[in-house]
Amino acid sequence: MFQFKLVIIWQEKESVLHVKFKVLDALVSLFCRSNISAETLWDGGWLLRQLLPYSEADFNSHHLKLLKDSFHSCTSSILDETKGTWPDLLIMVLCDEWRKCKRTIEASSPRKDPKSMLLPSHKSLSEELTSGESSFASGERLFEIVKVFVLLHQLHIFSVGKVLPDQPLIHPTVDVMETSRAKRAGVDSLGPKPSIELRLVDAVPCRIAFERGKERHFHFLTISVGISGWLILADELPVRPSFGVVRVVAPLGGCNPRIDEKHMRWLHLRIRPSSFPYIDAAKHTAHAKVKSKALVDGRWTLAFRDEDSCKAAFSMIVEELKLLSNEVERRVKPMLDIERTVDTSTK
Template sequence: MMYLWSNLCVVFFLLIFTSYFDLAFLVFVYQCLQELYGLSFLCSDLVTSPRVPRFQVLDALVSLFCRSNISAETLWDGGWLLRQLLPYSEAEFNSQHLELLQVRTYEVSYKNSATALVKEVRGFWPDLLITVLCNEWKKCKRAMESSYPPKEPKCVLFPSPILSSEDDIPDSSSFTAGERLHELAKVFVVLHQLQIFTLGKPLPEKPLIYPPGDLPANSRAQTSGLDLSGPKPGTEVNLVNAVPCRIAFERGKERHFSFLAISVGTSGWLVLAEELPLKKPFGVVRVAAPLAGCNPKIDDKHSRWLHLRIRPSSLPVLDPAKFNTHGKLKSKAFVDGRWTLAFRDEESCKSALCMIVEEINFLCEEVHRRLKPLLNLETSLNLSGLADEDSSSNTTPRNSV
């Protein structure tokens, strides 16, 4: 009930403080509020004197940001409304509001969001976490600084259903994990930008993320000869660190490959390559899959078998073209696959498992290293301030239009 009130409250006052909504819809929203919560003030008073409830609006918005378990859509709508109100509500926006936003929101909502995001570094999609954050940062900044709300008012009051997959996809699937990651990123970004905004600082064009680091010396990526472009089919690789294995992609058709796990910065792959008999130890990539989220596990009954989960290479939730108008997947292309690799002995199987775990650790550590300044709000504010000063000192001022 409290969540619904927050959502309706945002929509209601969004209507009051923008000029392009019709009165009939305003009265409709007011009637919803009156029926649900028994509000006693007159609709005519609100329409003719929108300044009357402004203090209560700010109270409600500040309370909204201080709570956990609020959807990203609601926070984005509330963030936009707060930015619209503050230039006209400096008297009502007192030190208590500011303290709540800068202290309570930081201590509760922001820290919880940051903690949840750190857990995703060890989740299904660490290789795409930075990409998602950068995309959402741009979208959120554009939405917060827009003269219009992020969505049409009716969409705010009656939000569209969350894009979902086919009903038989389990909660443990990478698809579900991708939807969760997307939601967490949106919440973290808007809370981070609100902290910057309440301090009176301009929003940077990009989130503060460290640049890619150098590859470790003698890493498997360097030894194999692969770069950031990844192991495309037909690519020639050095198999000096590979482990021979067998796998059947079709019943009764077993094939021999050399297996490699490789990470390059925040990317990583599972590689099956065929050895070149006349050019040892080189081979040709035949199949490649994402390293992240593979969840390696040695079979309980067959110690020479290694089970791997094969996740899609891209986040389905970021590709609306894959969904129909009802939010359902057009196909089951995003259902997780599975590999079972058979090795010649237990030691080879354990060696392949250790290789995978080590490369996943390299990948996740690099993601966490690059995100460190963004996850530490104080560091992020200080470094972004220095960056803004450097960029402003190297540019010539322009006349405003």
Template sequence: MVDAVKVFILHLQLKAFICTGKLLEKPLLHVMSSIPTASGRTHASDLSSASFGSEVSLGSGIPCRIAFSNAGTRDIYLIPVARVTYGKLLLVEKHPFRSQRGVVIAIAPLAGLSPRIDEDHPTWLHLRIREFDPSFAAKKGYKSKAANYAADGRWTIGFSNAEACEAARLVILQETTMQRSSVRSVLAPLLENNFLGNLSDGQNEGDAPTQGV
């Protein structure tokens, strides 16, 4: 994925240099300004910036269970969050003293999760994990709980019934769709044949001096 992005940017800059003799400088600024910031669901403000160990609201969380290889089965909340082009899935454990708050114990990229319900166990949801931040392993108190389990590239989440499992799958797909739409909106202008001309015109207008009346 990272290599594909690098190739895309290199192609864009090469095209700009051949056509105009200059490299693009911050070509996405005007594009990003038109992208909606709202995701498919309303989230607490602390979810978008949540990191490992963060305390967040459980308001939009979906109760479920997960089995960590070194810590047994744990009751958690699953919270998928998409904001503009960035998406992530939070696994949150309920705070021991604050009933409506929880602590983030794991984070995975939203894109590529490919949620799939187990054919033999309709209350199990399989998720494919593209990458897992190694800094999580260094967090005190959580190293033994999740680091080894995440290494195999998949999570299996258990729910109280089949309806809850299906609802969680649909919520993940909804947030993923919102993220994909935002990414498409950002990239679409870059793929247009007249993108360089439009960008040049916009920059020229911005550089033009204003005249008094």
């Protein structure tokens, strides 16, 4: 009789373990899918932590390989965002979502009803917003990519038995080089503000009409400082020809410079908003659509005196965009090396 009870207990234990491994397999497979919203994946991350609260022993080599492969696939998307529409916001979003994700998957209870985890009531915002030309859609994509990247990063650290750090591993800022265009113009790390004076070094004279029939003359300048960059229109000071007063400032990121094919003296720029309103994906997508209407891209068409001036302005933008992108990539590079992050985590 005693032996019979032992057999029953053993069989029940085996059955529980079998179910546990089935759920683990399903969750790991879920994290490898690209057509699942980040919010749903975060819920899956919480469930995984509940399933394996203390030990990494239940992860087999196949699980670890799948998680690592998914993470490496996601790193290419992060690198694309360093050259995308919102590179100046990438690090802030990474740090913010890291804290939120850690808090979510380590919580003692789920954020919402388990039924909604299994049957989400709405599509991800990235599915709702289909306009590839909109900076709002690009911003939604950025948040979605970062959420998935952060979750995969934290799950890998957890899967090898390490404790999640409170902050992601980001390189610190460095001093602006003395040879930078911003330094030569006299612009500090706070960036250009309307009505301040700056040196018109490298600035290119141009014309632009913000209203029909009202063309204005400016000096156009592009500068970047660290992970921030700006497009500047300045008025030249009559008494100080090499200096100007800033009149208009716009973000450098996502400006998509393009020289007009028919008018080679014209330079077209997309002007995205300077900030991106955070959209809570748990809210109804209709609310997001209302907010998206307030986030409209502007357009500048700058007319230069000759083709060489237009090409010089275009080259200046490309150069500063590259500097901005390289600095963002330099700072997030430690996060892209999952082994380095794991080594710096504590048991």
